Amino acid sequence: MSSAVVPDHPWLLPGHLVPARAPRRTPRDWFVDALLFLIALGWVLVAHDDAMSRSPDFALNIGPDWLIGADLFVGLLASAALWLRRRWPIGLAVATAPLTLFSVTAGAALLIVLFTVLVHRPLRVGLTLVCWNVAATLPYIVLRPDPALPLWAAVAWTVLFLGIVMAWALFVRARRQLVLSLRDRAERVEAEQQLRLDQARHLERSRIAREMHDVLAHRISLLSLHAGALEFRPDAPAEEVARAAGVIRASAHAALQDLREVIGVLRAESGSEATPERPQPTLGDVPALVVESREAGVRVSVVDEVTGPAEVPVAIGRSAYRIVQEGLTNARKHAPGTVVTVRLAGGPGDGLAVEISNPWPVGGPATVIPGAGTGLVGVAERVSLAGGRLDHGRDAAGDFRLTAWLPWAVSA
Structure with missing residues (x-):
C-alpha cells in the first residue's frame, strides 16, 4: 500500500505517514460499525413506534401526518449510510445535514456522524457541523414544537446534549493523538537504536580492519624481505639460511594467528564496547x-x-x-x-x-x-x-x- 507524508495534517503528528487509500476494515472495525448501525436502526424503530402510538404523555411530537412515513424513510437511509462514515465522513455529514431540520428517527445516526467528524477530521470542520446542529434547533422546534418544554429549555437541552457528544469526541481525539505520538516516538527510538548499533558495528569492524592491516603488513613485509634475501643469496652460509627460515616461519605463524583471531572477532556479534583481544600493543612494545x-x-x-x-x-x-x-x-x-x-x-x-x-x-x-x-x-x-x-x-x-x-x- 502506498503512503504519503502529510506535514501539516490537523489530526496527525507532523511527518506521520497516512495511507494513500482507505485501509480495509479490521474485524474490530466491522464489529464497531455493525454495533453503531444496530444502535441507529434501533433508535429508528423506537422513535417510529413511539410516533405511531401517539401517547399523550410519552409520544414524541410528530408534526403533520405525512411526516411519519418520510421520517421513517430518512431514518433508515441515514442508518444505512453509516457504513460509509469511515471513507467519506465529511461528505456524509454534508449530505445528512438537512435532516437535522425535521427528522427524529435519524437523530442517532446524525450524532454518530458528528462524532466521527470531530474525531477524525480537522477540528474546524467538526465545529462547523456542531454550529449547524445548534442553528437547526430553532427551525426544528418551530416545525415540531414540544408543548411540555418552553423554547429556551428545548434549545438548552439540545446545546447540552451536543456539548456532551463534542466533549466525548474531543477526548477520544486527544487520546488517539497521544497513542499515535507514543507509537511514532517508539518507532523512532527503535530506528535510532538500530542505527546506532549498525554504526557501532561498522566502526568496530573498521577499527579491526585497521588493526589487521597494521599487523599483517608488518609481518608480511618481514616475510618478503627474508624471502628476497634467500632468493638473491642462494649461496649464503647455512647459519644465515637457517636463521632467515626461522624468521619466516615465526612471522608466518604469528601472521596466521593474528589473522585467525581478528576474523574470529569479525564473526562474533560485536557492539561498540567490543575490542579485539589480540593484538593490543603499547608503547612498551x-x-x-x-x-x-x-x-x-x-x-x-x-x-x-x-x-x-x-x-x-x-x-x-x-x-x-x-x-x-x-x-x-x-x-x-x-x-x-x-x-x-x-x-x-x-x-x-x-x-x-x-x-x-x-x-x-x-x-x-x-x-x-x-x-x-x-x-x-x-x-x-x-x-x-x-x-x-x-x-x-x-x-x-x-x-x-x-x-x-x-x-x-x-x-x-
Whole structure:
C-alpha cells in the first residue's frame, strides 16, 4: 500500500505517514460499525413506534401526518449510510445535514456522524457541523414544537446534549493523538537504536580492519624481505639460511594467528564496547618491534626522550606503536637499505611526539613489496580520533619524514 507524508495534517503528528487509500476494515472495525448501525436502526424503530402510538404523555411530537412515513424513510437511509462514515465522513455529514431540520428517527445516526467528524477530521470542520446542529434547533422546534418544554429549555437541552457528544469526541481525539505520538516516538527510538548499533558495528569492524592491516603488513613485509634475501643469496652460509627460515616461519605463524583471531572477532556479534583481544600493543612494545626489524636486516636508530613512559595512557601508547610500525613497514617497502630513525619524545601535559624518518632512496622509492596504499590513511584516521596531528612527506633536507603528535593529559 502506498503512503504519503502529510506535514501539516490537523489530526496527525507532523511527518506521520497516512495511507494513500482507505485501509480495509479490521474485524474490530466491522464489529464497531455493525454495533453503531444496530444502535441507529434501533433508535429508528423506537422513535417510529413511539410516533405511531401517539401517547399523550410519552409520544414524541410528530408534526403533520405525512411526516411519519418520510421520517421513517430518512431514518433508515441515514442508518444505512453509516457504513460509509469511515471513507467519506465529511461528505456524509454534508449530505445528512438537512435532516437535522425535521427528522427524529435519524437523530442517532446524525450524532454518530458528528462524532466521527470531530474525531477524525480537522477540528474546524467538526465545529462547523456542531454550529449547524445548534442553528437547526430553532427551525426544528418551530416545525415540531414540544408543548411540555418552553423554547429556551428545548434549545438548552439540545446545546447540552451536543456539548456532551463534542466533549466525548474531543477526548477520544486527544487520546488517539497521544497513542499515535507514543507509537511514532517508539518507532523512532527503535530506528535510532538500530542505527546506532549498525554504526557501532561498522566502526568496530573498521577499527579491526585497521588493526589487521597494521599487523599483517608488518609481518608480511618481514616475510618478503627474508624471502628476497634467500632468493638473491642462494649461496649464503647455512647459519644465515637457517636463521632467515626461522624468521619466516615465526612471522608466518604469528601472521596466521593474528589473522585467525581478528576474523574470529569479525564473526562474533560485536557492539561498540567490543575490542579485539589480540593484538593490543603499547608503547612498551616498541623496543621489541625495533629488535624484530633489526633482525630482519633493517638499520634502525632509536631516540627515546619520553618522560615517564609507564604513565602513557594505553590508547595513546597503542597509537604510537602503530605509527612506528607503519613507518618501519613503509621504510622496508620503499627505502630498503636506508637507516630509519625513530624518535619518541614528550611527557604528561606536553603530549607524545612520534617521528620516523629515513633518507630518500637513490633513484626514487622502491616498489618491490606491494601494498594497499591505505596504511597512512589508517594512521591518519587513528591520530585524528585520538585528537592529535599527523604530517608526512619530504622535508627540506630531502628525507622522508612521518611525524605525529598525540595528546597526553596529566593524570589526576
